Amino acid sequence: MTKDKKGRKKVHRKVIHGTTPEERFQEIHGMTIEEWTEQQFKAKTGMTPDEWYIKQVKTTTPFNFIKERYGTVSEDDIELVKDLQLLGLKDGVINVLLDYVEIFSRIGMVHPLVREMGKNWHKENILTVEKAIVFVREEHKKYKELSEK
Numbered sequence: 001m002t003k004d005k006k007g008r009k010k011v012h013r014k015v016i017h018g019t020t021p022e023e024r025f026q027e028i029h030g031m032t033i034e035e036w037t038e039q040q041f042k043a044k045t046g047m048t049p050d051e052w053y054i055k056q057v058k059t060t061t062p063f064n065f066i067k068e069r070y071g072t073v074s075e076d077d078i079e080l081v082k083d084l085q086l087l088g089l090k091d092g093v094i095n096v097l098l099d100y101v102e103i104f105s106r107i108g109m110v111h112p113l114v115r116e117m118g119k120n121w122h123k124e125n126i127l128t129v130e131k132a133i134v135f136v137r138e139e140h141k142k143y144k145e146l147s148e149k
Contacts (some may be wrong), residue, residue, distance in 0.1 A: 019020070054133070057076065057095040066081075087118055121135070
C-alpha cells in the first residue's frame, strides 16, 4: 500500500477517500464490515447470524441458558422460569427475554422486573422467537435514538 501526494492511502493504484476505517473498508471491499462479517459467519456455519441465534434459543432450555450465562441456576431462577412458562411464554421466547435483560440491563437480572417484562410480552402477543427478536431490535433502536438526542 502506498500513499498519494496528500497522504491518502492508495490500494492497487486507487485513492481511498474514506475518513473512517469503516468508510475505507467499504471503498476497498465494496461492502460494510458488518456485511463482510456476516458472509464469513455464513461461510463457517452455513447459516446467517440470525438463523444461528434462533436455533440456539429454540434448542436451549431456559435453565441451561441461565447456567451458560451465570454459571449456576438458583431456586429463584427456577421459579422465575416457571412463572414465565405459566404465562404462556415458550422456552425460546424466555431465552430471548433473558438475553435482552442481560445485554441491556445495567443492574443485572432482577426477577420482579423480568416477570413484569414477561407479562408485558405476553400482553403484547410476543409469543414467538421471531416476534421477540423484532421487538428487542425495535426497543434498542428507540433507545439508541433517544440517547443520541
